[in-house]
Amino acid sequence: MSTSPPSLTGDHERAMLERRARLLGPAYRVFYERPVHLVRGEGAWLYGADGERYLDAYNNVACVGHAHPHVVAALARQAAKLNTHTRYLDETILAYAERLLARFPVELGQVMFTCTGSEANDLALRIARAHTGGEGVVVTRHAYHGVTQATAECSPSLGRGVAPGPRVWKVPAPDGGDDSANAGRRLAAEVDGAVAAMRREGVRPAALLVDTILSSDGVRPEPAGFLAPAADAIRAAGGLFIADEVQAGFGRIGERFWGFARHGVVPDLVTMGKPMGNGHPLAGVVARPEVLRAFGSRARYFNTFGGSPVSCAVGMAVLEVLERESLAANAARVGAELMRGLREIAARDGRIAALRGAGLFVGVELRDAASGAPSPDLATRVVNGLRERRVLISATGAAANVLKIRPPLVFTTEQSALLLEALSDTLRH
Amino acid sequence: MSTSPPSLTGDHERAMLERRARLLGPAYRVFYERPVHLVRGEGAWLYGADGERYLDAYNNVACVGHAHPHVVAALARQAAKLNTHTRYLDETILAYAERLLARFPVELGQVMFTCTGSEANDLALRIARAHTGGEGVVVTRHAYHGVTQATAECSPSLGRGVAPGPRVWKVPAPDGGDDSANAGRRLAAEVDGAVAAMRREGVRPAALLVDTILSSDGVRPEPAGFLAPAADAIRAAGGLFIADEVQAGFGRIGERFWGFARHGVVPDLVTMGKPMGNGHPLAGVVARPEVLRAFGSRARYFNTFGGSPVSCAVGMAVLEVLERESLAANAARVGAELMRGLREIAARDGRIAALRGAGLFVGVELRDAASGAPSPDLATRVVNGLRERRVLISATGAAANVLKIRPPLVFTTEQSALLLEALSDTLRH
DSSP states (O other), X not given: OOOSOOOOSOHHHHHHHHHHHHHHOXXXXXXXXXXXXXXXXXXXEEEETTSOEEEESSOSSSXXXXXXXXXXXXXXXXXXXXXOOTTSBOHHHHHHHHHHHTTSOTTOOEEEEESSHXXXXXXXXXXXXXXXSOOEEEEETTOOOOSSHHXXXXXXGGOTTSOOOTTEEEEOOOOSOSOHHHHHHHHHHHHHHHHHHHHHTTOOEEEEEEESSBOTTTSBOOSTTTHHHHHHHHHHTTOEEEEEOTTTTTTTTSSSSSXXXXXXXXXXXXXXXXXXXXXXXXXXXXXXXXXXXXXXXXOXXXXXXXXXXXXXXXXXXXXXXXHHTTHHHHHHHHHHHHHHHHHHHHHTOTTEEEEEEETTEEEEEEBOTTTOOBOHHHHHHHHHHHHHTTXXXXXXXXTSOEEEEOOOTTOOHHHHHHHHHHHHHHHHO | OOOSOOXXXXXXXXXXXXXXXXXXXXXXXOSSSSOOBEEEEEBTEEEETTSOEEEESSOSSSTTOBTOHHHHHHHHHHHHHOOOOTTSBOHHHHHHHHHHHTTSOTTOOEEEEESXXXXXXXXXXXXXXXXXXXXXXXXXXXXXXXXXXXHHTTOGGGOTTSOOXXXXXXXXXXXXXXXXXXXXXXXXXXXXXXXXXXXXXXXXXXXXEEESSBOTTTSBOOSTTTHHHHHHHXXXXXXXXXXXXTTTTTTTTSSSSSHHHHTTOOOSEEEEOGGGGBTBSOEEEEEOHHHHHHHHHHOOOOOSXXXXXXXXXHHHHHHHHHHHTTHHHHHHHHHHXXXXXXXXXXXXXXXXXXXXXXXXXXXXXXXXXXXXXBOHHHHHHHHHHHHHTTEEOEEESTTSOEEEEOOOTTOOHHHHXXXXXXXXXXXXX
């Protein structure tokens, strides 16, 4: 993401950017040095006001593709019929809850609905704190878990401008250069250390909250299995293991529907969001029933729009498309093709320091050719170079030097080849 | 809201209630002793699976009426076209921001979008804390401002099961039995007292956060103007005045589009939600630009679904219908008719202790005929008695003895008469 002042060619886009700053204020950021002005989407394609077609290799939210007709139809049909809330009996809500929970291990038997991943993580923290009586949370060093006050505290990736929470302790993310057993042991030892540190300050542990594919830490899925010992460690200390599936979940990683399954662990709480409604504000928390007891007995929970009949109809349609179109299998297949192509590029370009990924969630770590140091400048140049070639991605990681490739799950072999060609070309210039 | 185990006639509804408890867990509550199973909505009517028609005199969310065709069409049209986010340039977002801000005093020149009122209040608190460097928040004694951790702390109405925030101080709500100057002076003195109390504990004030029609405190709109001296008081102490318009805003109170206008005050931050998208998850914070500066310079803000093109298209359609159908004027007119009818009922029924309201936001305070004490039991009986007569309302207030009447703004003279007749009948039995 560019933080330098965007340079635009079009007068109209320049005027839009001025209106944006005037109307939305200083906290909003726009992608790219030359921001993209979009007017339409279909599948993995986005269409610009400039008449150009952009390949979307970034937006995981539109998991079944932009403007998928089955999802749009379900949205329109339910909105024309009924949109109330969870304080009335409603068949759509129950049917969706059943269908969603069927995708989870039996231990994870209950779901609570919210509108955003931030709300889901915020609710999971409330639940964990009520269940454990503790307050302390362990997160990875460059984590992102949301924008509410309680989740922003747990999001060191928001930078030093956001006060780190006094109830939050950080552990380093595995760097992938290790086997699963060693990486798991090391992370578990770090969690033990964090718990010991919070106890020294009189804080009891509530939870380990972690992406099941570490995302803002630089797209770190490897080695599969490393989260299991850390989950054991937080539980041994009396805390809960919260798996943040906001980015990894819903088939993105290909071989498994959820990131936690890849680690061979069943979490206490699972949070989900972005792709759940293909852009409709739908998110939620899935839980072991026993961990909801303390929270539910003490406080009612009502989220006006969360789990509305319309949200649930949309969520159901998304699951239907994911299944009918076998999109998890597609993510596995096209993700593997993409990774093969990236390996070929890396073999002839020493600036690619590492390739990491699972399914269609891929990180390309870039370094300076001369010094070997992480190169956020190169990442910025590549992200903007791809944008000029009408391919949309972004960058992430503590040093902002990791290309983040996370397209809709309908991404095809041909689209993967286009992305690879554009990346090769960008790296040559 | 009933907390006793619901009794149902239908086997199907009994099975639904069991599925609900099993799937959604213990934190969810359902309205009424015999919960309502709804299948369709239109205007202020809701249709049950029992084939009956229910008059909706409760749901402010569906402000322009359930399933309004203009809003549904805008939703479906934009969802079929493009639904991305605020990191690309988008005309729909800017057009809606302009149209929404045009409804505010010029000082309130910027808007940030969220998905829920909880997120809006949570964000407003983050902004106020960044701007003032303080942490302390003043709320009314039985306030409700949301379900995120930071807003639940500010919501004593959630009950003793939700830990009151260590950064939150409470002031009593005006009881309406006073003139504006006196009530204003008294509330301002309470705010001064709360600020003094927090300073004794080493906490600096960040904000006074208050409904502009006190809602969960028992629907307390009177006397108009009482908030102005309190706003002066918090500002004199270095804090901000945050007007929570989640319930009062968007024309509900009839004569003014926003509750704060009725008090003759321009807030520093205004939060809004429920009716903003007529059920679509759309909410936001409108601000004086100078109070966003500190927050925006320190932290980026990105809400994946907040202010998406679809949300903004829906928000625009809601504003268009509010204007085209003159729904604020309708709220003023029908609200006045409803209040006249309620006065007639109160004149012959001593159990009605007070009537309060502005436009179509009305509270009916109930007391025990013998003791004169607040009667939550009578409120429960009336709410459930009306449900049996197929009229939907709820109860609120610290003693849960205030009937909360808050219908869609399309409520008609005839529907008001039906409600009054059903209420008379219920009170006679």
